[in-house]
Amino acid sequence: MHYESPIREPLVLNDKTYSQITEDIAAPIEGRANKHWWTLFIISLATFLWGMGCIAYTVGEGIGVWGLNKTVNWAWDITNFVWWVGIGHAGTLISAVLLLFRQKWRMSINRSAEAMTIFAVVQAGLFPIIHMGRPWLAYYVLPLPNQFGSLWVNFNSPLLWDVFAISTYLSVSLVFWYMGLIPDFAMIRDRAKTGKATQKIYQILSFGWSGKAKHWQRFELISLVLAGLATPLVLSVHTIVSMDFATSVIPGWHTTIFPPYFVAGAIFSGFAMVQTLLLVMRKVIPGLQSYITIQHIELMNIVIMVTGSIVGVAYITELFIAYYSGVEYEQYAFLNRATGPYAWAYWCMMSCNVFSPQFMWFKKLRTSIAFTFIISIIVNIGMWFERFVIIVTSLHRDYLPSSWSMFSPSFVDVSIFIGTIGFFFVLFLLYSRTFPVIAQAELKSIVKSSGSQYKKDRKDEH
Amino acid sequence: MSTKIVYGLYDDDDVLMDGVKAIRSKGHHIDEVYTPFPMHGLDHAMGLKESRxxxxxxxxxxxxxxxxxxxxxxxxxxxxxxxxxxxxxxxxxxxxxxxxxxxxxxxxxxxxxxxxxxxxxxCKLYPGAKTSSPDPRTTDDKFLMEIHVNGDTSEIKDLMRETGAIEVTEKEENH
Known part of the structure; x- marks a missing residue:
């Protein structure tokens, strides 16, 4: 029942027993925050508040305070939107796709990756709403009857598909995440002293979970079904995001390769962000190092390498098809990208996204924590530039040379973007102190097959 | 004669699984098992129906x-x-x-x-619901078997001890 090939490295190190896992996962919640946590939290909170101030300024003055102009009418806002949605994809991929493929290594990282998904999609959702200029009319995107002030929404528009895709994605991910959290909240509840506030809060959060056999049976079934639903969902979300561009007739956007190319890019950038977060968390909470091991980091680096290469192939295919199409506007759009005034952004994207992940072919590099951290940051930057290149370089030189222009962000553009990074980290840091950051119930179920002690014992028997 | 509830506490999932199979094979009905994590095959061993x-x-x-x-x-x-x-x-x-x-x-x-x-x-799960698990250790590392008995409880208790339970307790059923 608990057999696993001895060639496989253990996923849980340092001979953990069930109750040691409980202790390790409960420790950050029951203990006090250390200095690192407070420093990071205060910096994030300050940037978040500054960003909120700039959002308020935008809403008060109108989006004229951004760097947009008549030619480049989509820039940082939509770049940030696509970047954040893309980051979100890795969480669902880890929790849903790896569940369907029965990959046990997902268990110590899926909780945090899903938290990242939810927090990233929250940031993404902010941008279209601010870009409306009148966010109090955001309900116009809902299918409400004409009597509410606007006309019925247009279901032929990919922007409306986006509304449905993002809101379904956010709510289904949230539910998937929460269903997994219930048994772990119950564990925290049962450890707390009776009558304490902790016990009362976790009693509410744990929904009265008691771990009955029938409940576990249903729990496993709904996890499987939700994973089955979330897998096509996550692919559909970035497909639809790419259709915001692909269904238009702008040279540089009007390409059929966009859906798979965007999905690969999303997984690529999302895994990089998971690496960034987990490496920091592993440093700040050393107790997690037995669960988030070098093997986990290495496996994620392999995913980064593969998806980075897919993205590279997509870039080159795009260039070739532009040449091969024979359409001069399409050809110019790509020539301009690579050699025009935004060439620096294009080559930054190429080197960060295509070149840098190739280092992961070397085992020494992909098992190095410092190197992984650097590459994860580079990939995050590169993927932001990818969206910037697609959006701004396709717009800034349109059909009429007299209207050609450049885009330069105002301080408000920059501040709102930095502010969402602050907001994201505020949420993640609060999460890391109050939620069980590893799906401990699920993890306990693999200790006997993949725990270091048990693997050693079985080896000795033979 | 009143109905009594017998609890057997186990500290290992494999021991519990063998216990469930042994006690079921003697023709007893196991009313509930509380576990800290999902155990594959426990639902079949207990004779639970598939979820729909x-x-x-x-x-x-x-x-x-x-x-x-x-x-x-x-x-x-x-x-x-x-x-x-x-x-x-x-x-x-x-x-x-x-x-x-x-x-x-x-x-x-x-x-x-x-x-x-x-x-x-x-599953009757909602915010603020109280846990129905009789022992808080079942969300940590212990496994609890619950059997409702009419009449003499000694046979069940012996069976639980034989199959490796570390603690066996009983209480009157509340009506």
């Missing part, structure tokens, strides 16, 4: 797909047809390709959320 939540989810998904197509037909074709960019909007079948993404999203929305709501209702 997946079928529910499928039905909810079909309802979602039907609702999405009806909604878009009503809004775009029936109630307020408009010529937007020359895209065909006179019949559902002409307009259907543009409706696929949202039909898919609403199918997933219905299938996922309604299944979870059904699950929470069936």
């Amino acid at each position: 939540l997946a079928i529910c989810s499928f039905i909810y998904g079909v309802i979602g797909a039907a609702f999405a197509i009806w909604m878009m037909w009503y809004i775009m074709i029936y109630n307020w047809p408009q010529n937007i960019g020359g895209k065909p909007n006179f019949t559902l079948i002409d307009n259907l390709p543009a409706f696929i993404p949202i039909t898919f999203e609403i199918t997933v929305l219905f299938a996922g959320h309604l299944m979870v709501i059904t699950y929470l209702i069936r």
Whole structure:
């Protein structure tokens, strides 16, 4: 029942027993925050508040305070939107796709990756709403009857598909995440002293979970079904995001390769962000190092390498098809990208996204924590530039040379973007102190097959 | 004679699993087992029926797909047809390709959320509900077997001890 090939490295190190896992996962919640946590939290909170101030300024003055102009009418806002949605994809991929493929290594990282998904999609959702200029009319995107002030929404528009895709994605991910959290909240509840506030809060959060056999049976079934639903969902979300561009007739956007190319890019950038977060968390909470091991980091680096290469192939295919199409506007759009005034952004994207992940072919590099951290940051930057290149370089030189222009962000553009990074980290840091950051119930179920002690014992028997 | 509840506490999942099989093979009915994590095969060993939540989810998904197509037909074709960019909007079948993404999203929305709501209702889980587990250690590393007995409890208690229970207790059933 608990057999696993001895060639496989253990996923849980340092001979953990069930109750040691409980202790390790409960420790950050029951203990006090250390200095690192407070420093990071205060910096994030300050940037978040500054960003909120700039959002308020935008809403008060109108989006004229951004760097947009008549030619480049989509820039940082939509770049940030696509970047954040893309980051979100890795969480669902880890929790849903790896569940369907029965990959046990997902268990110590899926909780945090899903938290990242939810927090990233929250940031993404902010941008279209601010870009409306009148966010109090955001309900116009809902299918409400004409009597509410606007006309019925247009279901032929990919922007409306986006509304449905993002809101379904956010709510289904949230539910998937929460269903997994219930048994772990119950564990925290049962450890707390009776009558304490902790016990009362976790009693509410744990929904009265008691771990009955029938409940576990249903729990496993709904996890499987939700994973089955979330897998096509996550692919559909970035497909639809790419259709915001692909269904238009702008040279540089009007390409059929966009859906798979965007999905690969999303997984690529999302895994990089998971690496960034987990490496920091592993440093700040050393107790997690037995669960988030070098093997986990290495496996994620392999995913980064593969998806980075897919993205590279997509870039080159795009260039070739532009040449091969024979359409001069399409050809110019790509020539301009690579050699025009935004060439620096294009080559930054190429080197960060295509070149840098190739280092992961070397085992020494992909098992190095410092190197992984650097590459994860580079990939995050590169993927932001990818969206910037697609959006701004396709717009800034349109059909009429007299209207050609450049885009330069105002301080408000920059501040709102930095502010969402602050907001994201505020949420993640609060999460890391109050939620069980590893799906401990699920993890306990693999200790006997993949725990270091048990693997050693079985080896000795033979 | 009153009904008594006998609890047997185990400290290992494999020992518990063997215990469940042994006690069931003697013809006793196991009323409940509380475990800290999902144990594969425990539901079969206890003789629990398969869950039908997946079928529910499928039905909810079909309802979602039907609702999405009806909604878009009503809004775009029936109630307020408009010529937007020359895209065909006179019949559902002409307009259907543009409706696929949202039909898919609403199918997933219905299938996922309604299944979870059904699950929470069936398991009687809601914010603030009290746990029904008799021993808080069952969310940490202990496994608890519960058997309701009419009459003499000594046979069950002996069986539990024989199969490796570390603690065996009994209490009167509250009515």
